[in-house]
Amino acid sequence: MVLCPVIRKLLHKRVVLASASPRRQEILRQAGLRFEVVPSRFKEMLPKALFPSPPAYAVETAKQKALEVARRMHQKDLRAPDVVIGADTIVAVGGLILEKPVDKQDAYSMLSRLSGKEHSVFTGVAIVHCCSRDGRLDTDVSEFYEETRVRFSELSEDLLWEYIDSGEPMDKAGGYGIQALGGMLVEQVHGDFLNVVGFPLNRFCKKLAELYYPSGREDPRPAQSHQGRGGRDEDGGERTQAAGPEEAVSSRTGHSPPPFPTGLLELVDSFKASKALFTACKLKVFDLLKDGAPLKAVDVAGKLGASACGTGRLLDTCVALGFLQKTDRGYSNTETANLHLTSDGAYSLRGLVLHHSDHPWDLSARPESAGRDGVDPHDGALGERTGPPCQASCTHSEETRLGLLRAMHSLAKLTARHVATAFDLSRFSSACDLGGCTGALAHALAREYPRLRVTVFDLPEVLQHVAGFQPDGPRTEQVSFLPGDFFEDSLPEADLYVVSRILRDWPDGKVHELLSRVARACKPGGGLLLVDVAAGPEAEAEAEGLRRRAGGERSAAVYAHLLRRLGFADVRAAGAGVRPLALLGTRGAP
Numbered sequence: 001m002v003l004c005p006v007i008r009k010l011l012h013k014r015v016v017l018a019s020a021s022p023r024r025q026e027i028l029r030q031a032g033l034r035f036e037v038v039p040s041r042f043k044e045m046l047p048k049a050l051f052p053s054p055p056a057y058a059v060e061t062a063k064q065k066a067l068e069v070a071r072r073m074h075q076k077d078l079r080a081p082d083v084v085i086g087a088d089t090i091v092a093v094g095g096l097i098l099e100k101p102v103d104k105q106d107a108y109s110m111l112s113r114l115s116g117k118e119h120s121v122f123t124g125v126a127i128v129h130c131c132s133r134d135g136r137l138d139t140d141v142s143e144f145y146e147e148t149r150v151r152f153s154e155l156s157e158d159l160l161w162e163y164i165d166s167g168e169p170m171d172k173a174g175g176y177g178i179q180a181l182g183g184m185l186v187e188q189v190h191g192d193f194l195n196v197v198g199f200p201l202n203r204f205c206k207k208l209a210e211l212y213y214p215s216g217r218e219d220p221r222p223a224q225s226h227q228g229r230g231g232r233d234e235d236g237g238e239r240t241q242a243a244g245p246e247e248a249v250s251s252r253t254g255h256s257p258p259p260f261p262t263g264l265l266e267l268v269d270s271f272k273a274s275k276a277l278f279t280a281c282k283l284k285v286f287d288l289l290k291d292g293a294p295l296k297a298v299d300v301a302g303k304l305g306a307s308a309c310g311t312g313r314l315l316d317t318c319v320a321l322g323f324l325q326k327t328d329r330g331y332s333n334t335e336t337a338n339l340h341l342t343s344d345g346a347y348s349l350r351g352l353v354l355h356h357s358d359h360p361w362d363l364s365a366r367p368e369s370a371g372r373d374g375v376d377p378h379d380g381a382l383g384e385r386t387g388p389p390c391q392a393s394c395t396h397s398e399e400t401r402l403g404l405l406r407a408m409h410s411l412a413k414l415t416a417r418h419v420a421t422a423f424d425l426s427r428f429s430s431a432c433d434l435g436g437c438t439g440a441l442a443h444a445l446a447r448e449y450p451r452l453r454v455t456v457f458d459l460p461e462v463l464q465h466v467a468g469f470q471p472d473g474p475r476t477e478q479v480s481f482l483p484g485d486f487f488e489d490s491l492p493e494a495d496l497y498v499v500s501r502i503l504r505d506w507p508d509g510k511v512h513e514l515l516s517r518v519a520r521a522c523k524p525g526g527g528l529l530l531v532d533v534a535a536g537p538e539a540e541a542e543a544e545g546l547r548r549r550a551g552g553e554r555s556a557a558v559y560a561h562l563l564r565r566l567g568f569a570d571v572r573a574a575g576a577g578v579r580p581l582a583l584l585g586t587r588g589a590p
């Protein structure tokens with residue numbers, strides 16, 4: 001998500017962060033910026049005495065870091081990125097500038113100097129707009145700095161050495177990391193916390209707004225002059241070459257430009273991002289980088305048997321997407337990648353990624369083929385779906401079905417505990433998970449409620465593949481599997497029926513039919529737990545009845561309304577993970 005609107009201005013530019021600092025990468029990534037990381041090779045050795053103040057030194061260093069990267073990239077490809085961002089963080093105390101300690105003794109002398117006193121942390125930032133023309137690189141630098149004052153408590157020798165021995169001080173200005181163990185040394189902070197961590201995000205966004213929206217207008221033109229590559233426009237203002245495509249439309253033509261299609265371009269871009277993720281997962285890049293030491297692009301390429309250049313580009317894209325981090329030592333997985341993108345991560349979604357990579361369309365609406373070639377009977381007219389993908393038995397090869405089960409299993413595993421604990425279900429002693437597939441939710445329910453027996457009811461052709469998905473360990477005997485079709489066969493007896501993540505693929509008529517069958521099977525006092533990916537609040541307005549767009553999501557209100565109509569009382573809703581919604585209704589007397 002991108003909160004700062006001006007960050008969106010950079011989404012369609014090639015942005016490079018000229019920094020190896022993992023903290024800077026993380027801060028900017030969290031802000032929604034997309035960028036490549038190219039650590040600067042500029043040696044931080046400017047003569048400090050020549051600068052009038054510590055922040056002037058930090059700003060100049062930040063600028064030189066960014067310019068070095070811009071020039072190097074231009075030289076290499078004869079094409080510079082659009083924007084290069086450089087930063088430098090220093091600690092200033094009593095007129096002295098402290099950078100990263102060179103060894104433990106140096107860390108000791110820095111930290112003992114800071115003990116019991118207030119010091120300033122300055123981060124200088126340079127935003128360099130680049131433009132390559134006729135083989136020449138033109139740059140325009142905007143720069144600023146931010147100051148945060150930090151007070152340390154008195155530090156005992158023991159604490160000091162213990163902290164130094166933790167290894168944390170060594171790659172941090174002033175010899176401490178406020179965001180980690182070093183936070184224990186800090187008594188007070190005045191100013192922007194992230195500035196201390198390494199990047200003043202708030203001032204950065206304000207600076208971008210100044211550049212891209214001069215005088216507070218939503219005008220995309222940077223306010224600054226871009227020396228060496230600008231010209232004067234009709235208003236007498238200086239124009240820049242590197243600004244967005246919006247500025248191509250001018251008063252010369254007399255036409256006012258259409259609104260910039262940001263959403264559309266984001267969509268195009270997000271496809272590219274997905275492709276990079278698919279490719280990296282397919283090539284097992286994240287498995288390769290799991291646990292081991294960081295690897296350089298050429299080493300990754302060697303192990304994959306791929307080209308170094310293409311691998312480098314892929315890895316940099318993964319850095320920009322937040323799945324890898326890059327330092328001088330090479331590339332390594334982020335926590336997200338370890339958890340979700342490795343084959344054996346505890347919450348691996350690799351199966352889901354691979355499935356979407358291989359079957360981008362056949363499981364969703366496919367309007368272009370509807371009613372014409374009849375390629376996939378799973379899709380109805382205009383892409384209206386006619387059932388959950390894994391139930392479309394006739395259309396999938398065994399291999400496709402297995403891939404699909406893996407995808408559904410990984411997704412269900414991710415949300416199963418949230419769903420199982422969304423309500424207190426301890427009053428039920430038996431449950432039936434309709435369309436429960438591999439049993440991921442059934443096992444989570446069994447783990448939460450030791451008295452509960454859960455039957456997974458699903459098509460025989462689905463259940464024949466589920467053995468490989470069963471967990472080891474206690475309480476697995478609480479879960480059993482029963483083949484059947486919930487539209488055709490009578491539903492197994494149970495106190496609680498679970499309908500999880502299957503409704504969104506059925507049209508309204510089918511949803512009504514299935515829930516009516518559940519309502520008839522459910523005994524008074526029994527429950528129905530309904531889980532789905534719910535639409536956002538704007539869809540609440542449509543909550544009367546069951547109106548929805550084909551393939552879209554129904555809102556909580558729509559489902560609650562339907563449950564009440566079918567005789568369920570006391571319908572309660574709860575979140576179950578980030579987007580899934582859980583509703584629990586209790587069957588009243590018929």
Ligand SMILES: Cc1cn([C@@H]2O[C@H](COP(=O)(O)OP(=O)(O)OP(=O)(O)O)[C@@H](O)[C@H]2O)c(=O)[nH]c1=O
Pocket residue numbers: 018019020021022023024039040044065087088089090091100121171172173174176177178179182196197198
């Ligand atoms: C005070 C403080 C600093 N830092 C880190 O200190 C490095 C400063 O060094 P730099 O020279 O500005 O950056 P670098 O790490 O050498 O990277 P580069 O931009 O490539 O020069 C940056 O990492 C910052 O996060 C913290 O992580 N926490 C803190 O509380």
